[in-house]
Amino acid sequence: METFNKPRQRRSRIYSSEARVAYICLIPAFLGLIFLTYLPLLGVLGISMTNWTGLTKPEFIGLHNYIKIFTTDPYIKESIIATIYFAILSVVGSMIYSLFIAILLNRKIPARGFFRAVFYVPFVLPAAAIYVGWSWLYEANFGFFNYLLSEIGLNKVLFIADSRYVVPSLSLISVWLAGNLIVIFLAGLQNVPVVYHEAAEMDGANGWKRFRHITLPSISPIIFYNLLMSLIANLQVVTPALSLTNGGPGNSSRFMTYLMYDQAFVNYKLGYACATTFIIFAILAGFTAVLFKTSNRWIFSEGGDDK
Amino acid sequence: MKAGKKLGVGLIAAALVFGVIGCGNNNETKNTAPSGEASKSPEKTPSKTEKVKITYSMWGTAEEGKVVQETADKFNASQDKIEVEVQAIPYENYMTKLNTMATASQLPDAGMMREDGVVQWSSEGMLTDVSAMYEGSDSKPLDSLAYTYQGKPVAYAATNEILLMYYNKDMFDKAGVPYPPSALDKAWTWDEFVAAAKKLTNDKNGKHPGEDGFDSQSIVQYGASVENLTWQLEAWTLTNGGGFYNDDGTDVRIGEDASVEAIQKVADLYLKDHVAPLSVGQTDDGIQRTIIAGTVAMATNGQWNVGTSLNKAKEEGLKYGVAVLPYMKDKVTLNTGGANVVFSQSKHPQEAMEWLKWYTQEENNWGLISSGIWMPVLDKWYKDETLTHKWVDNPNFPPYDEYKSAVVDYAQSSAARPASWFFTNHTTEFNTLLASVLGDVWTGKTTAKDAISKNLEALKAANKGDK
Numbered sequence: 217m218e219t220f221n222k223p224r225q226r227r228s229r230i231y232s233s234e235a236r237v238a239y240i241c242l243i244p245a246f247l248g249l250i251f252l253t254y255l256p257l258l259g260v261l262g263i264s265m266t267n268w269t270g271l272t273k274p275e276f277i278g279l280h281n282y283i284k285i286f287t288t289d290p291y292i293k294e295s296i297i298a299t300i301y302f303a304i305l306s307v308v309g310s311m312i313y314s315l316f317i318a319i320l321l322n323r324k325i326p327a328r329g330f331f332r333a334v335f336y337v338p339f340v341l342p343a344a345a346i347y348v349g350w351s352w353l354y355e356a357n358f359g360f361f362n363y364l365l366s367e368i369g370l371n372k373v374l375f376i377a378d379s380r381y382v383v384p385s386l387s388l389i390s391v392w393l394a395g396n397l398i399v400i401f402l403a404g405l406q407n408v409p410v411v412y413h414e415a416a417e418m419d420g421a422n423g424w425k426r427f428r429h430i431t432l433p434s435i436s437p438i439i440f441y442n443l444l445m446s447l448i449a450n451l452q453v454v455t456p457a458l459s460l461t462n463g464g465p466g467n468s469s470r471f472m473t474y475l476m477y478d479q480a481f482v483n484y485k486l487g488y489a490c491a492t493t494f495i496i497f498a499i500l501a502g503f504t505a506v507l508f509k510t511s512n513r514w515i516f517s518e519g520g521d522d523k
Numbered sequence: 524m525k526a527g528k529k530l531g532v533g534l535i536a537a538a539l540v541f542g543v544i545g546c547g548n549n550n551e552t553k554n555t556a557p558s559g560e561a562s563k564s565p566e567k568t569p570s571k572t573e574k575v576k577i578t579y580s581m582w583g584t585a586e587e588g589k590v591v592q593e594t595a596d597k598f599n600a601s602q603d604k605i606e607v608e609v610q611a612i613p614y615e616n617y618m619t620k621l622n623t624m625a626t627a628s629q630l631p632d633a634g635m636m637r638e639d640g641v642v643q644w645s646s647e648g649m650l651t652d653v654s655a656m657y658e659g660s661d662s663k664p665l666d667s668l669a670y671t672y673q674g675k676p677v678a679y680a681a682t683n684e685i686l687l688m689y690y691n692k693d694m695f696d697k698a699g700v701p702y703p704p705s706a707l708d709k710a711w712t713w714d715e716f717v718a719a720a721k722k723l724t725n726d727k728n729g730k731h732p733g734e735d736g737f738d739s740q741s742i743v744q745y746g747a748s749v750e751n752l753t754w755q756l757e758a759w760t761l762t763n764g765g766g767f768y769n770d771d772g773t774d775v776r777i778g779e780d781a782s783v784e785a786i787q788k789v790a791d792l793y794l795k796d797h798v799a800p801l802s803v804g805q806t807d808d809g810i811q812r813t814i815i816a817g818t819v820a821m822a823t824n825g826q827w828n829v830g831t832s833l834n835k836a837k838e839e840g841l842k843y844g845v846a847v848l849p850y851m852k853d854k855v856t857l858n859t860g861g862a863n864v865v866f867s868q869s870k871h872p873q874e875a876m877e878w879l880k881w882y883t884q885e886e887n888n889w890g891l892i893s894s895g896i897w898m899p900v901l902d903k904w905y906k907d908e909t910l911t912h913k914w915v916d917n918p919n920f921p922p923y924d925e926y927k928s929a930v931v932d933y934a935q936s937s938a939a940r941p942a943s944w945f946f947t948n949h950t951t952e953f954n955t956l957l958a959s960v961l962g963d964v965w966t967g968k969t970t971a972k973d974a975i976s977k978n979l980e981a982l983k984a985a986n987k988g989d990k
Binding site: 290374461 | 644648
């Protein structure tokens with residue numbers, strides 16, 4: 217036993233001095249987190265227990281805002297459903313789309329650089345311009361898509377003017393915008409060792425098998441990263457509601473962040489908006505926690521199981 | 524190692540999630556700012572030689588701010604007591620910015636204010652009583668332009684604006700339909716309006732609604748579009764004998780049959796009559812989408828469109844006319860106009876009122892008025908025809924007689940009623956909720972009656988505005 221113990225102790229001494237340096241280096245980041253994130257977060261919690269409007273002095277009202285949200289608020293239920301619906305459609309859609317495009321762009325096709333740029337461009341375009349453009353495509357009476365539909369003799373689809381189609385329509389825009397995911401996937405695909413593929417090919421594995429058993433496991437950490445980023449970004453969705461739909465028709469696109477914005481900066485119910493913020497936070501934290509908990513099962517780590 | 528990595532992962536996760544609270548940061552900084560009490564610091568009495576400095580905030584670009592500052596400089600040069608400095612704030616952020624400044628006790632002395640904010644700010648004690656402002660003046664603003672809270676005037680509109688109907692003359696000529704009337708006493712009834720709209724609606728085979736073989740899926744030109752932005756819908760509930768609120772804005776009337784029926788009639792223009800394009804009331808660009816896009820023959824909206832978009836379209840060849848709104852039972856149009864207010868945080872309310880009184884004289888806003896965006900607020904411009912000529916007889920406007928009848932006379936007729944935000948609190952909240960309630964009515968998934976009766980209690984609560 218002792219022979220094993222000694223080297224371990226030495227290693228942990230080196231480790232602890234390294235850790236000290238690491239913690240010192242982390243101080244600036246922690247300061248930022250504390251003063252720009254955690255303390256304001258506490259502030260939000262505090263304000264969420266008041267009836268503050270910004271104009272008059274806040275009064276402490278305990279959990280009244282939270283009670284109101286869950287009992288009489290006319291928006292919150294549909295808002296949560298719309299947000300989760302949008303996030304699931306957008307995340308699943310953009311993951312499949314961007315992985316597919318990345319695989320195509322990873323092949324030796326002509327004008328590869330050009331196509332890579334083409335698929336990345338939507339991501340860098342100004343959001344307002346994008347949504348104005350899509351609003352012309354989606355317009356219910358004379359929009360481009362409806363023009364195409366009527367040319368082939370089909371009935372008009374109301375797209376963003378119909379509460380059934382508005383979320384799928386907006387998700388489609390968000391999928392189309394997923395150029396950043398494509399770039400990250402591409403980087404991941406280029407890191408898949410060629411030797412594995414060559415070895416598998418010699419053993420007679422076909423394209424799908426190689427993709428399923430070599431490519432996918434190799435890029436699983438990238439998939440996880442993209443999934444997480446995309447999930448959080450899409451749960452925080454607000455731009456399409458602000459620029460295209462104003463949360464409508466009805467409440468069908470009244471996403472939670474838009475709801476919060478509306479309460480805080482249109483109706484000036486800051487206390488109430490802060491309470492909503494905390495509910496958004498809880499939902500986001502829940503989704504993130506589930507993702508992290510389940511990630512161990514499917515992420516393949518080349519360096520071994522170092523957890 | 525194990526613990527360290529777990530911690531790291533946890534922190535990253537936390538940081539990612541906490542990112543959503545970004546907006547909370549603003550709230551926090553606001554919270555640390557001094558509250559309203561601090562504004563009561565000792566007043567500095569200006570010496571005789573020193574001018575009292577006041578600030579005036581307005582919405583608009585920095586360029587527009589410069590233009591107003593030039594006007595203010597004229598005022599500054601005209602007397603030796605008051606020095607006005609203009610602060611321009613972009614329209615989209617205007618109320619947010621004012622709210623932030625109010626929290627920090629840094630409001631300007633006077634400023635413009637959006638219609639739906641005036642009564643609420645007044646109810647929170649943020650505005651100075653301006654009832655004495657026009658005492659002893661020879662011309663007062665039109666009565667319909669005073670914002671009142673609990674019966675007392677708390678602000679006057681900086682401009683006058685009314686709803687009316689625009690129409691495309693070429694489309695009427697082509698269909699051989701007489702133009703809609705510009706005179707109030709000849710106003711179309713709703714049925715006459717719908718009948719004319721049917722004649723002006725064509726599918727791609729040239730058929731009209733009601734004819735055999737008409738295909739509502741391939742309409743190439745619509746007859747009419749009634750703007751269904753929530754606040755404008757109030758006009759239609761009023762014309763049918765209903766309304767959004769009672770006379771002093773303390774109770775909700777939107778649930779009454781007359782109100783519900785009026786809203787359903789507007790929705791049916793698309794759903795049943797097939798004369799209107801679908802609009803779900805989400806964007807405020809009705810005239811661009813209809814008259815200017817050349818897809819609709821008649822469209823209702825505010826008179827400001829003459830200056831904001833139609834004058835340019837006219838130069839490019841659009842022949843449009845102006846008419847009074849059709850009516851259901853009573854003839855009604857809404858008038859409105861953003862307010863000019865004096866903030867109660869101001870240490871110089873007298874001087875601020877002095878400036879506003881000078882500034883709201885039409886001569887000092889001539890650019891906005893002569894382009895057709897604003898209408899004068901003082902009644903002499905409506906009553907004295909020489910002044911009306913000076914205002915309307917210019918190429919930005921439709922023909923003088925038409926505009927005089929459908930806008931100038933209409934605005935001072937008995938049909939012009941103040942929009943409810945002149946005297947009703949919490950209209951923003953009410954309108955937001957009503958817009959969301961009506962979302963599925965426009966597409967026909969539900970009826971106005973079902974949608975409104977299901978949400979009537981929530982609408983009443985919004986009108987009460989509990990924080």
